[in-house]
Each structure stands twice: as structure tokens, then as C-alpha cells.
Amino acid sequence: MAYFLIIISAILVNNIVFTQFLGICPFIGVSKKIDTAIGMGAAVIFVLILSTIVTYLINLLLVKFQLEFLQTIVFILVIAALVQMVEIILKKISPSLYQALGVFLPLITTNCCILGVAILVAQGNYKTFGAEAGLLTGTIFAFATAVGFALALVLFAGIREQLSMVKLPKGMEGSPIALIVAGLLAIAFMGFSGIV
Amino acid sequence: MNNLKIFLNGLIKENPIFVMLLGMCPTLGTTTSAINGMGMGLATTFVLICSNVVIAALKNLIPDKVHIPVYIVIIATFVTIIQMCIEAYMPALYESLGLFIPLIVVNCIVLGRAEAFAAKNNVWSSFLDGAGSGLGFTFALTLLGLVRELLGTGKAFSLTLFPENYGILIFVLAPGAFLALGYLIAIFNKLNTKQ
Amino acid sequence: MKRLESNLLNMVLVLTISALFAAGALAGVYMLTEEPIRLAKENKKQEALKVVLPEFTCLSEPEIVNDLVVVKAYNNDEFVGAAVESSAVGFSGEIKLIVGFDAEGKIVNYSVLEQYETPGLGTKIVDWFKTDKNRQNICGLNPSQVNFTVDKDGGDIDAITASTISSRAFLAAVQAAYQAYTNNPDYVDSYSGASAQADALPCDTDSLQTTLPDSINKNF
Numbered sequence: 001m002a003y004f005l006i007i008i009s010a011i012l013v014n015n016i017v018f019t020q021f022l023g024i025c026p027f028i029g030v031s032k033k034i035d036t037a038i039g040m041g042a043a044v045i046f047v048l049i050l051s052t053i054v055t056y057l058i059n060l061l062l063v064k065f066q067l068e069f070l071q072t073i074v075f076i077l078v079i080a081a082l083v084q085m086v087e088i089i090l091k092k093i094s095p096s097l098y099q100a101l102g103v104f105l106p107l108i109t110t111n112c113c114i115l116g117v118a119i120l121v122a123q124g125n126y127k128t129f130g131a132e133a134g135l136l137t138g139t140i141f142a143f144a145t146a147v148g149f150a151l152a153l154v155l156f157a158g159i160r161e162q163l164s165m166v167k168l169p170k171g172m173e174g175s176p177i178a179l180i181v182a183g184l185l186a187i188a189f190m191g192f193s194g195i196v
Numbered sequence: 197m198n199n200l201k202i203f204l205n206g207l208i209k210e211n212p213i214f215v216m217l218l219g220m221c222p223t224l225g226t227t228t229s230a231i232n233g234m235g236m237g238l239a240t241t242f243v244l245i246c247s248n249v250v251i252a253a254l255k256n257l258i259p260d261k262v263h264i265p266v267y268i269v270i271i272a273t274f275v276t277i278i279q280m281c282i283e284a285y286m287p288a289l290y291e292s293l294g295l296f297i298p299l300i301v302v303n304c305i306v307l308g309r310a311e312a313f314a315a316k317n318n319v320w321s322s323f324l325d326g327a328g329s330g331l332g333f334t335f336a337l338t339l340l341g342l343v344r345e346l347l348g349t350g351k352a353f354s355l356t357l358f359p360e361n362y363g364i365l366i367f368v369l370a371p372g373a374f375l376a377l378g379y380l381i382a383i384f385n386k387l388n389t390k391q
Numbered sequence: 392m393k394r395l396e397s398n399l400l401n402m403v404l405v406l407t408i409s410a411l412f413a414a415g416a417l418a419g420v421y422m423l424t425e426e427p428i429r430l431a432k433e434n435k436k437q438e439a440l441k442v443v444l445p446e447f448t449c450l451s452e453p454e455i456v457n458d459l460v461v462v463k464a465y466n467n468d469e470f471v472g473a474a475v476e477s478s479a480v481g482f483s484g485e486i487k488l489i490v491g492f493d494a495e496g497k498i499v500n501y502s503v504l505e506q507y508e509t510p511g512l513g514t515k516i517v518d519w520f521k522t523d524k525n526r527q528n529i530c531g532l533n534p535s536q537v538n539f540t541v542d543k544d545g546g547d548i549d550a551i552t553a554s555t556i557s558s559r560a561f562l563a564a565v566q567a568a569y570q571a572y573t574n575n576p577d578y579v580d581s582y583s584g585a586s587a588q589a590d591a592l593p594c595d596t597d598s599l600q601t602t603l604p605d606s607i608n609k610n611f
Contacts (some may be wrong), residue, residue: 019370021225025304028217067420069280072298073272073413080268096467110302112221116295124296171386175217179378188369193509194483258405259397266409273413275421284427287435365511 002131003140009127010144016113017152018186023113026180027110027153030104031077032164040104041150043142047086047108051079052121052178056135059122075118083109113149117142129196156182202321203328212329213336213377214384218304223337224373230353233341235289237334239278240300241327246274247306248326251314263275267310268301275301305329343376344368413579440464442493443500445471470494473575476504477568481560483507486516488561490568497533501565513557520561525549534569 016022023044030040055075062068087105090098098105108114120126121142124133131137159181168177209375212218219240226236240321250270251258258266279297290297300306309329314322345351350358366372397403440450440462447464454461456475463473472493478485484507491499503517520529526542527549540546541558550558 019372020223021370022299024220024224025218028220056304069276070414072276072279072301073269073417076268076272076301077265080265110304110307112299112302115302116221116299119295119298129391163555169382170389171382176378176382179374179381183371184376186374187366190369190371193507256394259395259401261397262402262406267412269409273416280420280424280428284431285426287397287431357457369510 002129003033003137004128005129005196006131006137006141007144007147009129010141011148011151012189012192013195014127014130015148015152015192016117016145017149017187018182020116020153022116023111023149026104026107026111027149027156027182028175030107031153031157031160031178032153034157034161037153038150039100039106040107041146041153043108043113044113045146045150047079047105048114048142048146049081049139049147050066050086051114052118053135053139054082055118056121056138071122071175075122076115079110079114079118113145117145152185155185159185163169199321199324204322205325205328207328207332207335210329211332211336211384212305213333213340213386214381217381218308221223221299222303223340224377225371226293226296227306227337227341227344227373227376228292228348228368229345230338230342230384232289233337233339234291234334235282235286236293236296237280237330237337239293239297240305241330241334242278243271243274243300244306244309244326244330244333245323246326247271248312248314249319250274251310252317252319252322255315263315264271267307271306271310272301305333340373340377340380343380344372347376348372410527439489439502440474442490443474443489443501443502445491445493447471454575456574457567457571461569461571461575462497463575464547473572475568475571477564477571479560480565481506481508481516481566482513482554482556483509486557486560486564487562488568490565490572492569492572495533496569497531498529498536498565500530508557509554512554514550515551515554516557516561519551519558520548529565534566535573539566539569 010016015019017024017027026040027046031037058074058078059071062071062074076135083105087098090105121138124138126133126141128137128141156178160178163177163181210216213220213223222236222240227233247267247270251267275298278300282293282297309325313325317325342352344367345353346357347364348369349360349363350356351360364372367376395405444464445466447466449464449465449603451465454463460476461473462475464471472491474489474491476487476489478487480486485505486503486508487505488501488503493499500521505512506516508516519527522528526547529539529548529595532539537548538546539548539562539604541548541550541555541562543555544559546562548558550563
């Protein structure tokens, strides 16, 4: 039951883009068309789950040797290495998927939400609704967060596609109107607060 | 490009937030007040300057194939250093910035300036470039923080200007960050095209 | 000077050296800042307890009473009060707070540690119940003498306008804290005159208790 609550909380109530402000750069940069948004969303889900598991395990080692101050540097190197590895493996196993994801894969390294979620899970700093903050709970949280990110991205892309056909004042074109739309989406998501 | 131009470039023409839209996450996440925005901006400026200088100094010693991981190691080191210093000497700021301090390492601005500038220029120019972009970032963050704090709570830098009851609450909440930034960029664009 | 060539030896060498340098630099700064960080955390905890308790010179080990964490305070070996951590489910999540009672059971002050209430409405619990207006100030009141429920439920405390649920939860948490407080062995019920035994006082005059409950640690 707690897992179900964690999922609902991470996707809707505490959506990573609209309430925690992680993953904004790709959110604004990659959301001009729905297919690219879906591609990026899928890539993020994949990498986020993988990196959360690996960084959580490595963090256990860091804590054991009292080397917590190396957390930032170790995590980001692990994430960079993972992304590189995923790229190579994907190229070999499924060239079509690799083509579909294209340039998004390397971009994910600088996506704040990957490092952000890795740190949150390693420190147990998320609502667990009674479940123990271990590897399984953390992975479920990471999965749900990534789905929330993908959801936000696709929704936003849908709106932006429509927006590109509308006439706007000169200064508003491009990012300003995108941000204002994002703000309205954020207000909409605020409606979910209090559910869990 | 002469050195003054390099410095001003980061500040205005290629302002990381208003023009290039890099480093959005901390921009929206840490600007609930002017002081928080300024603190975040200055921490990032520190990392920008240090990493730019070190990378420019060592650029010939770093083989091309491994330059990304080495840059990341250098940047992450400075981020961790500033993180420990803030936690030790400014605990209140550490509380309010929270998760966003370690996230400086994935701030696109830092790696971006390192790749685009420090890897190809000398130490002094890289220092100025880092300082310029950093201060441009700080300026944008402080401005956004000030707008949100003023409209949302009636305070500026924690000094009450008008009673909190008249504040528009949404500006200190999540959606307000998007709205405020959107309008600020629109105004900035308008001013830029007018000149 | 031409850039170093990307052969295997150079790459491995540079990566290893930079990793070592980084680790070394970080270890150095870590050792420098370890003490100030510890002191800053300590200070914060002490400050937090000082806000909700009357003047004290030392604190007891945290005890669990009624499933809540109680920390007793002594001023030169005299029991002056205790701080209790309590929680209740509010409108959008758990409200966690710490209440300080004096030796007679009156509330000294409270601090909201964690809350997820509606901004501008439920979030007012942070200072509404400390403001001296109408009947909303709970500081100085004794929950055994005053009806600690909202006026809507027939109680004596004014709820936050339009935030009855948050107010109810807040007061429920305070009541639970009071129950835990009165269940601890050093409490003297001045109303009924019944007194508890004088326990062997744990006051060690040169150390201010430094191991505080984990939840206070996490929130401070």
C-alpha cells in the first residue's frame, strides 16, 4: 500500500518538475514536439532507475568508510559513466532504439533530476508513507519520479505544439510564453495537493 | 575580444538565464527570497571562477578523449568545497538552498563555460569569463528572488515593505516561479530589442 | 605547449592524478570544516530547545512516553519542564511539532518542525497559536485547565479562520504532547497536589546534553 502511495505522490502530488524544480532545462529545451518529448521521457525513466540503484549501493560503501563528503563527486562520475555505458550497449543491442533516442542520451548526464533523485534516495529524504527507506522503496520512488517527469514533459510538449501556431507579442515568443504556460500547469498540479 | 568585453558578455549579452536559458533548476528552486537567490548565485560564481581558472591552466595537460570526466572531477571538487564551507559557516543559507548546492555540478552553465571558453583561452580571460557569467547569473537570481519576495510577501531582503496580507501568495510558491521568470524574460527581451 | 596526446598511458595517468588530487583536496577541506559543521548543528539544536523551554542548564536523555519523545530540562538540578515532540495528521500531511511545558504543566512555547498545510491558510499554525489575540494564544495555558479544542467543537481556543482542519490537528498534537508530559515520572501535578518521586537527577553540570532524538536531529 505504501508503494502505491509513493507512486501517486511522486507522479502527481509532488511532481518533480512542477513542485521540486528538478529537470527544468530539458523540460524547456526538449519539449517543442511531442515525439522528442516522449523520447526524452523514456530515456530519463531508463537512466534514472539504473542510476538510482547503482548510486544507492555505492553510497552504502561511502557511508561504511565515512567518506560521505565524496558523495557529490562519486555520484556524478557514476552517472556520467552509466550514461556512456548505456549509450554503448544500446548501440550494440538495439540500434533502432539508439537512433530514436538520438542526442538525448548524452544530454541526460546534466539533467538535474538524475543527480537530484540519486541524492534524495541515498539520504532517504523523501516521503515513504511508512515503508522502510531502502533500495526497493528508493527504486520505486525513482521510477515514479521519472514517470512524473515524462508526464510533465509530454503534457507540456502537447501545449507547445499548439502554441507555435498562435500569434504572440514579439517579446513573449519562445521561452517567456513557455514559462507562463508551465506556471499554469504548475497551478493545475497544485490541485493534487492533499490527496496523499 | 578584449577583456572588458569578455566580462560584460557574460553579464548582459549572453546572460545565462535571461538569454541562454541555462541553469534553470536552481533559478526556479532557490529564488523564494532575494537573499537565497543571491546566496545561490554567489556560490555558483565561486565554482565558475575556480573551475574556469583551473581548467584554463591545465588545458594542455588533459588529453582530449578524457576531457569531460576530468572537467567533471574538477567542477565537482569545487562544488563539494563550497558545500562544506556553506554548511560550516552559513547554516541558515545551507538550510534554504538544500539540495541545490550539490546540484551546481550539473548546472549547464558551469560545464558550458568550461567547454566553450576555458578550454580554449588563457587563465586571466577565463577568470573574467567565469566572473562575468557568474555575476550575470547572480544578478538574474537576485532580481527574480526580489520580485518574488516583494510580490509574494511584501518583504525585500527580509525588510517588510508592506504587510504580508496584501502579498500575492502564489509568487512564493512553485507556479509563481515560472510566471515571474517568464515575465522577466519577456521584459528583458523587449529591452534588448529596443536598443 | 601542445595538448597532451590521447594515448592510453596519458589518459589513465591524468584521470588517476586528477582523482587523487580531488580526493586529497576534499579530504583536506573536510577536516577543516568538520568541527564548525558539528558546532553549527549543535547550536541549532540548543537554540531550538531554548525557544520552547524555560531556562535550563541541562537536559535529560530523550525518553519515550506514550510513543512520543520527551526531553526533560533541569535548571541546576531542579526540574523546570520538558519538551515533547508530537504529531498529528493535518489537512495535507503530517504536522510535527515540539511543545515545551513548564513544571506546572503550562505551555511555554511551541515550534512547528514539519508541516505540509495549505500555504497562507494551514501554514499559519506556525505562529497563529502564539499570537496574543482573542483566544488563540496557547502559551501560558495549561491543557488540564483549559479545553484544548477549537471553538467549533465547543473548546476554548480560536481556530485559524478557514483552516479548521489544520487547527484541529495542531491542537490534537498539543494534547497528545501534554498526555505524554503528565505521564513522565518527574511531573508534579500542582492542581491536585500529588507528587511523583524525586528521581536521581541526571544533571551533569559540565555537559549540556548533546545526543538529542533523531527526529530533532533531522529537522535541525
